[in-house]
Amino acid sequence: MKINNSKLQIALATACMNPYDLCKVVNIQYQTYRRISAGNNCKPATVGKIAKALDVPVESLIDLEGGD
Numbered sequence: 001m002k003i004n005n006s007k008l009q010i011a012l013a014t015a016c017m018n019p020y021d022l023c024k025v026v027n028i029q030y031q032t033y034r035r036i037s038a039g040n041n042c043k044p045a046t047v048g049k050i051a052k053a054l055d056v057p058v059e060s061l062i063d064l065e066g067g068d
Contacts, residue, residue, distance in 0.1 A: 001047050004063045005037045011054040011061060025053040 012022060019037075023030050026049045036042045036050075051058045 001044050002039055002041055002063050003036050003047060003050070003061050005039065007061050008037055008050075011056050014056075015054045017054070022050065022053060026050055 012018065017025075019033050020030065023033050026046070028046065028049075032042075032046075036046070047058055047062060051061055054061075
């Protein structure tokens with residue numbers, strides 16, 4: 001799954017979190033966050049953890065069009 005970086009940034013701002021806070025809550029390395037925010041694929045479970053930490057639905061973070 002691919003996370004849309006713009007949507008991720010908006011969710012971070014809404015949750016008053018920075019990427020480092022998110023990494024601590026989700027228990028991922030910052031390098032993983034950078035890879036995900038750059039548009040690389042990640043596991044559905046990781047997307048779910050990020051969405052849960054930001055208190056948003058998964059659909060609000062991913063790119064639904066494109067089919068990649």
